[in-house]
Amino acid sequence: MKNSISTFISAKKSGEKLTMLTAYDYSTAKLIDECNVNGILVGDSLGMVCLGYKDTLSVTMDDMLHHTKAVVRGTKNALVVGDMPFMSYQASLYDAVTNAGRFIQEAGAQAIKLEGGAVVCPQIKAIVNAQIPVMGHLGLTPQSVNMFGGFKVQGKNITDAQKLIEDAKKIEAAGAFAIVLECIPSKLANIISSNITIPTIGIGAGGGCDGQILVYQDMLNMFSDFKPKFVKNFANVGDLMRDGFKLYVKEVNEGTFPAKEHCFKIDDEILNKLY
Structure with missing residues (x-):
C-alpha cells in the first residue's frame, strides 16, 4: 500500500517505527522502494553527496526538482518528500507556497520538508493551507550552518533545549505532519517526541524518535569525505x-x-x- 502522511500519523499512534532514506536518482529510489521503506527524502544533501559542494547552500530549486522527478519515477510505495533548498522559502510566503507547489505539481512529490523553528511557522501554515503536506526540521539544520559556526550538536544548554521543545510544539500547531530531529541529545529528542502528537524522524537524535532517516551514501559507506558519528555502515557498498x-x-x-x-x-x- 502506498505510504502517505496518514501512514506516518498512524504509526505514531500505534508505536510502529518509521523508516526513511534519502535518494536522488531513479535507480536508487527503485531499489529503496522495493525494501518497505516508509519514506524517501530527496534531500538538499545532494549538494554534498552528488554535486560535490562543501555544504547545502548552493543547491537550487532546479537541482531539487530535477532529482525529485527522477526519484518519483522510481517510487511506487514510499512517500516522496522534496527538500526545499536555501532561499526557496525564507524570503516571503509567496516564495514558500509557490516553490512548495512546484515540488508537487512539477516533480510529483507528495510532501515537502523545510528547516527552522518558530520563524518558519508562517511559511508552514501557508503551505499547509495550500493543501501541501509539510515535514519540519529542527536541531542541526544544515542551511543554517553559518549561523551555527559549523556542523555541531544542538540543544545542549537549557536555553537551546527549551527552544527546541517549544519550536517542535509550534511546528505541530502550524500544521506539519512530522518533524526531523537532527543532531540533538537523545534524551532531549525523547522529551520532544513525547510532547507532540506528530512523529519525529531522527538523524543523530537517538532511538527514542518515532522513526529514523539516513543519507543512503553514508549508511552504505559510499561517501568518504567525512562520516558523522550517528552513521552506521549497514553494507560496504563503497568497497x-x-x-x-x-x-x-x-x-x-x-x-x-x-x-x-x-x-x-x-x-x-x-x-x-x-x-
Whole structure:
C-alpha cells in the first residue's frame, strides 16, 4: 500500500517505527522502494553527496526538482518528500507556497520538508493551507550552518533545549505532519517526541524518535569525505564498487574484457563483401 502522511500519523499512534532514506536518482529510489521503506527524502544533501559542494547552500530549486522527478519515477510505495533548498522559502510566503507547489505539481512529490523553528511557522501554515503536506526540521539544520559556526550538536544548554521543545510544539500547531530531529541529545529528542502528537524522524537524535532517516551514501559507506558519528555502515557498498571498478580496469588492460560472450556476430559473407 502506498505510504502517505496518514501512514506516518498512524504509526505514531500505534508505536510502529518509521523508516526513511534519502535518494536522488531513479535507480536508487527503485531499489529503496522495493525494501518497505516508509519514506524517501530527496534531500538538499545532494549538494554534498552528488554535486560535490562543501555544504547545502548552493543547491537550487532546479537541482531539487530535477532529482525529485527522477526519484518519483522510481517510487511506487514510499512517500516522496522534496527538500526545499536555501532561499526557496525564507524570503516571503509567496516564495514558500509557490516553490512548495512546484515540488508537487512539477516533480510529483507528495510532501515537502523545510528547516527552522518558530520563524518558519508562517511559511508552514501557508503551505499547509495550500493543501501541501509539510515535514519540519529542527536541531542541526544544515542551511543554517553559518549561523551555527559549523556542523555541531544542538540543544545542549537549557536555553537551546527549551527552544527546541517549544519550536517542535509550534511546528505541530502550524500544521506539519512530522518533524526531523537532527543532531540533538537523545534524551532531549525523547522529551520532544513525547510532547507532540506528530512523529519525529531522527538523524543523530537517538532511538527514542518515532522513526529514523539516513543519507543512503553514508549508511552504505559510499561517501568518504567525512562520516558523522550517528552513521552506521549497514553494507560496504563503497568497497564493492571500488573493487568492481578496479577489476574492470584490469580486465580491459589485459584484453580479457570484452570476451566472446559480450560481443555481437556478423556473417563472414557480409564482411567479405566489404572488401
